[in-house]
Amino acid sequence: MQIAETVNAEHGKFDHEVNVCVALGCLSQHSDQLKDALTKEAAASGKRCRVRQTGCMGLCAAGPLVLVEPSETLYGGVRAEDAKELIDSLGEQPVERLAVHRENYFERQQHIVLENSGYIDPEKIDEYIGRDGYRALVKVLTEMTPAVVIEQISASGLRGRGGGGYPTGLKWSTVAKSTGAQKYVICNADEGDPGAFMDRSVLESDPQRVIEGMAIAAYAVGATKGYIYVRAEYPLAVSRLTVSLREARRRGFLGTNICGTAFAFDIEIRLGAGAFVCGEETALIASIEGLRGQPRPRPPYPAMSGLFGSPTLINNVETFANVPPILRNGADWYSSIGADKSKGTKVFALTGRIANTGLIEVPMGMTLREIVFDIGGGVPNGGKFKAVQTGGPSGGCIPEEHLDLPVTYDALIGVGSMMGSGGMIVMDDTSCMVNVARFFVEFCMTESCGKCIPCRAGTVQMFQLLTKICDGVATHADLDLLVDLCDVIKNTSLCGLGMTAPNPVLSTLRYFKHEYLEHIEQKHCRAGVCACGSRVMAGEEVTA
C-alpha cells in the first residue's frame, strides 16, 4: 500500500525514535509534560531524532516509560528534568540510572494484540497503516467472500476474549445466516471486571486495530452499522476512539464505498453509565437502546434478535483486535500459536502483590507459575504467594498447588475458576481469603440489577453470612447455609452475574476451607485483616 511506503520512508529520516507512553498509567505521572520536554531537547540537540507519543508499554507501575528505537532501550520513572540527559545519550551509552532491566518480563511474552502498543502514535492512522494496518481489510474486501472470511476465523480457533470463550467463527456464521434487512456489529468495551484493563489499554494504544476488526466482521456477517459501547470511566479511550473514527472515515476505511468497493459500514460510540451488568450482552443492547441495562432471557440470542430486534454480532475489544492479524497472516499461523482448544495469545492484567505489575500478552497454555514468577517476578518484599485470582467476580482463586496449570479456558474451569476477561490478581499472606470472597460477593450484591430474586436477595444473604464469618460470630450452621445458598443462586439466576456470583466463595472454600474454619472455631484471622480474634484495632494501620 502506498501510504505504508510513505510512512516508512518517513521513518528512514530519523536515526532515533523516542517513544513516550501517554496511556492512562503514565499520563497520571505527567508523561505529557515529559514528552514536551523531550521534544524541545530533541529539537535543540540537532540530532536526527523524533519524539512521539505512544500507547502502553506494559510495565505501567514503572512509569512514565520511554522506549528508544532502534536500540530498544527502555527507561522508567523518567522526569522532565531527565530529558536533556536522555536526548544527549542517543547514539552513545544509555542512561544507566533510568534504564529498566526486566528481560524476563518482555522476552517470555508474545505480542499479537499488543504488537503496536508502545510503537505507534494511537492518534495517527498513518502510523497504524505503516505497520500493516488495514492491509487485512483491503485483502478481505477485494479478494475474499464473506463465507471465506468466516471460514478463516473458524479455522484460526479464535474464541471470545470477553469471558465466555465462545468460538468466534461460529458466532459470526450464525449472524451471517440470520435474516434481516439491517444487521449490527457491537464492540463490547464495557470492561466492568475490576482489576482488568486490557481493553482500555488496547483502545488507548491501538484503536484502529479494533475498528479494522469490526469492519471485517461487518463485511463477514453483512452488517452496515456498528456501535462501540465504552464505559464512561474511560474518557481517554473515548477521546482516542473519537479521533480514530474520524481518521478512518477520512481515509475511506469507514463510510460508503470502503476501499473503493460497494461495502458500506460506519461506527458510533455509545457511553456506558457505570453498571457492571451492562457488560452482559443483552443488558448492553438494552442500554444502547436507551433503556435500563437489565438482561433478558436467552434465547433468542442477539445473533438472531439483538439490537432493535435485528441480528447482532457482539464481541469483545480483544476479540476484534485479533481479527486483522489472523486475516493478514492466515488461520494456520494463528492456530499454530497457543494450546489445544485455546488458540492464540491472551492479554492479562497482572496486578496485586506482584513485582512487575502491568499488562502482558502470552501464548495460551503458558503455566501460571511462568506468568507469576518468571514474567511477574513473583511476590515482592519477601512475601509468600498464596493465590492468584482469575476471572474477576465470576472467577476464583487458584492456590499454589495448581501453579503448574497451563492457562487455557478449560483448565481454569477445571480448577473452579475461569479465564474471564484476563484480570490476574496475585495475593500473598496479607490477604484473607474469606475477606476476598466477601469482597467479590459485595461487588455482585451492589451490581445486581435486581431483576431476579436469587441474585438480588441471595447475594445480600451471602454477604451477611460472610460478614458474620469475618467478624468471628458465625457457626458451622452458617457455613452450611452459605454452601446451600451458593447452589441455589448458581442454578436459578437469570444471567451470568448471578450464575457466577458464588464462584469466589466456592473456590475459596475448595482451597482455603481451613481459613473459614479458623474464623468460625478459633475466631482467628491469620492474615490479620478481619474483625475477629487477633485483630489489630479497627482503623489502625495494618502492615502492608
Added chain:
Amino acid sequence: MPVYPMPPLPSDDKRWKIVNGTMRRHGYERNALIETLHTVQSSFGCLDDNAIRFVARALHVPLSQAFGVATFYNHFSMKPPGKHTCTICIGTACYIKGADRLLAAAEKLLQIKPGKTTQDGNVSLMTARCVGACGRAPVMLVDEELVGLVEPVRMLEQLESWTSHD
C-alpha cells in the same frame, strides 16, 4: 406519525443548547436518552427533576423510563457534587493494595460516607469500581486527575488542603 412539538428549553442557560445539540445529533430518537443524560450531567454537574422531565418530553420517552434510567446507572447523580471530588478506586487490584484503608481514613477525616458531600459543600467523597489504572494501584481521582500508588499521608494532605482553604 404525529409530529410532536419540541418542548421549549427550560431556560436560556446556554448549556441547554448543548443538551439540545446531543438530541439533535441523534435525530431526537428515543434511544438517545442515555447519551442525552450524559450531556446534561457533564454540563450541569448532575441531573435534576426539571432536566429529566425536559429530556423525557423532548425524546418522547415515558417519564417512568427516564427516571428509571437516571436512577439505575451508578454514573448518574441527582445531587450536585461538592466543589472538589475525591474518588477512591475500590476495584480488586486497589483493594488488595489497601484501598479499604484509604477509604476509612478519608471517611474519618471528612466525617462523611462515600457518595456524600461535606456540610460546607467543599468535598465530595466517591468510590469507583476500577478506573483501569490497576497497574498503579491503589488509585484515586483528585477532581479529574488520576493519582496512582497513593500513600495515605498524601491523600490526607490533599483532603485537608481542600477543607481548610476555599
